[in-house]
Amino acid sequence: MLIVGVAGGTGSGKTTVVKKIIERLSRSEVTVIPQDSYYKDNSHLPLEERQEINFDHPESVEWELLVKHIKQLMKGQTIEQPIYSYLTCTRSDETIKLPPKHVVIVEGILCLTNKELRDLMTIKVFVDADADDRLSRVISRDIIERGRSVNKVLERYDITVKPMHLQFIEPSKRYADIIVPMGGNNEVAIDILVSTIERYLDKKTSY
Numbered sequence: 001m002l003i004v005g006v007a008g009g010t011g012s013g014k015t016t017v018v019k020k021i022i023e024r025l026s027r028s029e030v031t032v033i034p035q036d037s038y039y040k041d042n043s044h045l046p047l048e049e050r051q052e053i054n055f056d057h058p059e060s061v062e063w064e065l066l067v068k069h070i071k072q073l074m075k076g077q078t079i080e081q082p083i084y085s086y087l088t089c090t091r092s093d094e095t096i097k098l099p100p101k102h103v104v105i106v107e108g109i110l111c112l113t114n115k116e117l118r119d120l121m122t123i124k125v126f127v128d129a130d131a132d133d134r135l136s137r138v139i140s141r142d143i144i145e146r147g148r149s150v151n152k153v154l155e156r157y158d159i160t161v162k163p164m165h166l167q168f169i170e171p172s173k174r175y176a177d178i179i180v181p182m183g184g185n186n187e188v189a190i191d192i193l194v195s196t197i198e199r200y201l202d203k204k205t206s207y
Contacts, residue, residue: 001074002103002200003120004193007112007172008127009165010056011137013183017127017193018107020184024194029201031073031101035108038066039084041091050089056109056164063114066106070120073100103197112172123196126176129183131162 008014022030040062042050054060069079080095112118112126135157142148148156173179180189 001100002122002197003070003074004103004105004123004125004197005111005118005121006105006107006125006127007109007169007176008180008183009129009131009134009169010109010161011134011141012127012129013137013180013185014107014109014127016184017125017180017186017190018105020190021105021194021197024190025103025197025201029101030103030105030197031098032105032107033066033069033081033098035061035066035106035111036086037082037084037096038062039089039091041082043088043090045089047088053089054160054164056160056168058110058113058168061108061110061114063117067114067116067120069098070104070106070117073098073104074120076100102201109169110172112175113168118175122200123193124175124177125180125193126173126178127180127183128173129181133183 006014006018018032022032038061039055040060042053065082069081072079078097078099081098083092083094083096084090085092106117106121112124118124138157138161139150139153142153142156143150178189178193180186180193184190
């Protein structure tokens, strides 16, 4: 099984890169595991406290469960992926059944910061983008998808997103095998990634 880790700052274009990779590959061969699904359940906290959670800190993620699920997939077992809501900052009682496939892409801002997870990865990718570009994407996304005001997004950016990026996410770039500048617009880097994955799949189907 090929485990591909795709990390990078908030709004760097990670999801776009992953989507473009999947578009060029057979969906029956690839599954995607978002790090966001493994944020810790905070249903025990009042809503006001939940809305102030620092999602850009490694301690916000239940790494133990994510690593366990990757190992289960590697053993050929189906997993029950959690479903996390940014609107309520809680996990759903429902889960998503994910069967093992030849290629697993783990995507998230912090997925190269955890050594145990990193050690399971065959290819480690860091999607890079200028801070201004990332901020504009974060503003658009958080307003549309997460119901936040512009002022709340900017406040959150200054208090958590920017400092956590500098402390945890940017330093994790040194673990990457491939760095993708310009996010999803870098077709050359995406071509290289797709070619690498296709070579692996060709080897799997040849025996």
